[in-house]
Amino acid sequence: MLRVWLMVSCTLALSAVIVRLAWEIYVNPLVGTLAVATPVIVVIAGTNALVIYLLIAPSMKKIKSLPIGIWVIAIFTAGAVGSIIHYIRFVPSPEADAPLSIVIATLLLIAVVSGYLAVLWVFWSISIKKRHYLR
Numbered sequence: 001m002l003r004v005w006l007m008v009s010c011t012l013a014l015s016a017v018i019v020r021l022a023w024e025i026y027v028n029p030l031v032g033t034l035a036v037a038t039p040v041i042v043v044i045a046g047t048n049a050l051v052i053y054l055l056i057a058p059s060m061k062k063i064k065s066l067p068i069g070i071w072v073i074a075i076f077t078a079g080a081v082g083s084i085i086h087y088i089r090f091v092p093s094p095e096a097d098a099p100l101s102i103v104i105a106t107l108l109l110i111a112v113v114s115g116y117l118a119v120l121w122v123f124w125s126i127s128i129k130k131r132h133y134l135r
Helices: 002-027 031-056 066-090 099-134
Strands: none
Touching: 002 031, 031 066, 066 099
């Protein structure tokens, strides 16, 4: 019962975010908006699907499996792409006139790249350990 409750709560919250982003694309259908909002929608939908998948039947074997690893890396890749595009478009824009907004955008970009590298390192180390045990 608790798992269903968590799945419904996550899905409703993330659906609201996806609807908001889709509305942003509808209201402002520029290439830049599509380039930033589309990876964010992919990240949110992929994260929601991953959480629901792991809530249905959680196990460490599933978490360490190759498809889940690829799924997580794909989600982080979409997030990193969206973050980089947003940074490249935001910093030279007139909206970034306050110095603090550039600092915040830079810190977010560094955090995403750092998290992406950490996920790749974890995935690589797990695959190395699996290959070592299979020998």
